[in-house]
Amino acid sequence: MTNKNPRFINSLLKKPVDATPIWIMRQAGRYLxxxxxxxxxxxxxxxxxxxxxxxxxxxxxxLQRFDLDAAILFSDILTIPDAxxxxxxxxxxxxxxxxxxxxxxxDVDQLLSPDPESELKYVMDAVRLIHHELDNKVPLIGFAxxxxxxxxxxxxxxxxxxxxxxxxxxxxxxxxxxxxLEKLSQSVVxxxxxxxxxxxEAVMIFDTWGGILNPQDYREFSLKYxxxxxxxxxxxxxxxxxxxxxxxxxxxxxxxxIVGSGCDxxxxxxxxxxxxxxxQVGDKVxxxxxxxxxxxxxxxxxxxxxxxxxxxxFGHGSGHVFNLGHGVHPDMNPExxxxxxxxxxxxxxxxxx
Ligand code: 1CP
Numbered sequence: 001m002t003n004k005n006p007r008f009i010n011s012l013l014k015k016p017v018d019a020t021p022i023w024i025m026r027q028a029g030r031y032l033x034x035x036x037x038x039x040x041x042x043x044x045x046x047x048x049x050x051x052x053x054x055x056x057x058x059x060x061x062x063l064q065r066f067d068l069d070a071a072i073l074f075s076d077i078l079t080i081p082d083a084x085x086x087x088x089x090x091x092x093x094x095x096x097x098x099x100x101x102x103x104x105x106x107d108v109d110q111l112l113s114p115d116p117e118s119e120l121k122y123v124m125d126a127v128r129l130i131h132h133e134l135d136n137k138v139p140l141i142g143f144a145x146x147x148x149x150x151x152x153x154x155x156x157x158x159x160x161x162x163x164x165x166x167x168x169x170x171x172x173x174x175x176x177x178x179x180x181l182e183k184l185s186q187s188v189v190x191x192x193x194x195x196x197x198x199x200x201e202a203v204m205i206f207d208t209w210g211g212i213l214n215p216q217d218y219r220e221f222s223l224k225y226x227x228x229x230x231x232x233x234x235x236x237x238x239x240x241x242x243x244x245x246x247x248x249x250x251x252x253x254x255x256x257x258i259v260g261s262g263c264d265x266x267x268x269x270x271x272x273x274x275x276x277x278x279x280q281v282g283d284k285v286x287x288x289x290x291x292x293x294x295x296x297x298x299x300x301x302x303x304x305x306x307x308x309x310x311x312x313x314f315g316h317g318s319g320h321v322f323n324l325g326h327g328v329h330p331d332m333n334p335e336x337x338x339x340x341x342x343x344x345x346x347x348x349x350x351x352x353x
Contacts, residue, residue, distance in 0.1 A: 003201070005138045008070040012202060012243035012265050012286045014319040020311060020348035021069035022341055023141070026327030027062040028074050032334055034061050045090045049075050055126040056133055063138065065334060066341045069321075070139050070202070073130065073195070075123055077145030077206055080187050081154045083114035094158075101157035103165065105173075108180045114187060116194030123191075124198040131199030142200030144191055146207035146248075147184035147229075148222035151177065163212060170221060177221065185225045189232045196239045204245040204267070205229065211250015218254060227261035234262060245288055249326060252277060252290075259284050269325030274313035287314065288321040291340070296324075296332045300339035307343045316351045 003009065007021035029035055038058050042048035049055055059074040078096050082088035087099035102108060114120055131140055145153075153159070155166045169177045192203050210222040226246055233239045246258055247267030258266050259281050266285050268277055270292035277287060295306045307322070314320040322344045328337065 003136045003139050005069055008139050008321060009201060009243060011318050011321050012245070014283060014286055014317075017318050017352055018349065019345045019352060020314075020320050020322050022322040022344040023068050023070040023072065024062070024328055024337060024340075025072075025324055027066075027068065027072060027337075028058045029328060030330035031328055031332045031337075032061055032065070034058075044092075045076075046088065049079065050122045052122055052125040052129050055122075056129045059126075059130050059140075060133060062337075066338050067345065068138065068341060070141050071130065071134060072141040072204075073123070073127060073143065073200065075126065075143075077143070077150060078153060079120060079123055080114070080144065080184070080191060081150060083119040084111040084183075084187065086111075086154060096153060097158040098154065101165075102151075102154045102180060103169075105176045105179065108176060108183065111180075111183055113183070114191075116191050120191060120194070124194055127195055127198035127200055139201035140199060141202050141204055142192060142195035143204045143206060144188045146205050146210065146222055146246075147181040147188060147225040148213075149207050149209045150184050150188075151180050152209050154180070163209070170217065181221065181225050185228050189229050192229070192233055193236055193239055196233075196242050200242075202243045202245065203233070204247060207246065207248040207251065210248035215254065218248075218251070219257060222248065223254070223257060223261065226263075230262045243286075245321075247288070255280050265321065267323065271325070274310055274320075275315065278314060283319070286319040286321060288323050290323070290325045293324045293326055293328055293332075296328065296336045296340065298336075300336060303336055303339050304343040304347070307340055308347045311344070311348050311351060314351070318352070322348075 007017045010017045011021050035058050038054055039048050042054050055074045059071055063071055078088050089097050152166045205226055210218055230244050243264040245265040245267055246263045249269050252268045252272030255266055255277055265288050267288040268290045270290050291310055
């Protein structure tokens with residue numbers, strides 16, 4: 001059945017739309033009181049992710065408040081390392097951690113290859129439930145972390161500022177890191193294909209930490225594996241029509257390289273100008289982004305003005321999905337999100353006449 005709101009998918013495929021679609025990274029999250037209530041009901045974040053009914057509930061919450069053009073599966077990129085045997089936990093106020101970390105070839109060899117319909121069945125059940133509940137009102141986005149970004153958490157054992165362990169492995173034992181990235185790529189491919197078969201209508205690969213690499217290392221340790229994933233998905237009969245978005249935070253200077261992956265759209269953060277990026281990629285891909293999330297701390301009038309500037313940078317025609325350049329922060333005012341969503345729809349119509 002076709003979707004009742006075709007803006008998001010049509011923009012990704014550069015087909016005509018009536019207005020620029022918008023969704024927001026981390027649109028379901030702690031800035032919403034109803035999310036905090038669901039999380040409290042679950043007891044903790046991981047239980048929220050692992051309980052399909054609750055994951056579905058929080059996925060739909062932002063759509064009940066705002067006129068968003070897409071839903072994103074509520075889950076986390078770290079479900080894969082958890083299913084590979086690292087035993088993920090979230091400590092209140094401390095972010096993610098693993099009981100088992102990856103430091104050697106032996107550790108990599110011991111990682112399991114999860115079957116998405118068994119170890120990650122809770123994610124697929126959530127996708128099926130959300131897809132059913134959405135009733136084609138808006139498309140559902142599935143996602144995974146990029147192998148490089150996942151490897152940083154798996155090797156460090158959680159969040160990091162210096163990337164000490166990961167970069168040490170990259171420089172001292174690149175073969176071990178490549179082995180890990182290959183293993184992760186296979187798991188990500190199977191995971192995304194399973195999400196598509198369960199009902200997601202577009203997929204996004206989050207490469208949050210690709211931007212901390214130099215250009216050569218980015219190509220060798222991050223882009224290469226994302227390209228491999230795109231290629232495998234596009235060669236799968238049930239998936240080849242499904243648009244793929246690659247988002248490397250801090251990767252705006254490498255868009256010409258990213259186009260070569262065969263993805264349908266590139267997400268960019270606010271450190272680049274959308275008009276420059278559009279010139280570089282031509283009509284090869286759609287673009288997603290790129291408002292500085294901190295603009296949401298400003299007044300609704302300023303939010304409107306800054307949204308208008310980004311729409312103007314992209315200019316006329318399809319191929320733009322409006323988003324923030326990274327996720328919404330927990331202390332942001334939901335009413336400011338509403339102002340942004342409405343401004344994007346109203347101000348963008350003139351670019352689609
Ligand atoms: O309630 C809470 O305290 C948990 C906060 C939270 C949330 C709301 C985490 C823990 N994950 C999520 C959901 C989440 N994570 C989504 C949901 C869909 C949405 O509404 O957008 C998505 C797409 C992610 C993906 C994710 N997890 C990324 C990539 C995107 C990004 O933000 O860069 C990363 C890096 C993670 C790891 C992670 N999970 C959670 C936290 C706090 C972190 C970051 C840890 C760090 O500081 O490095």
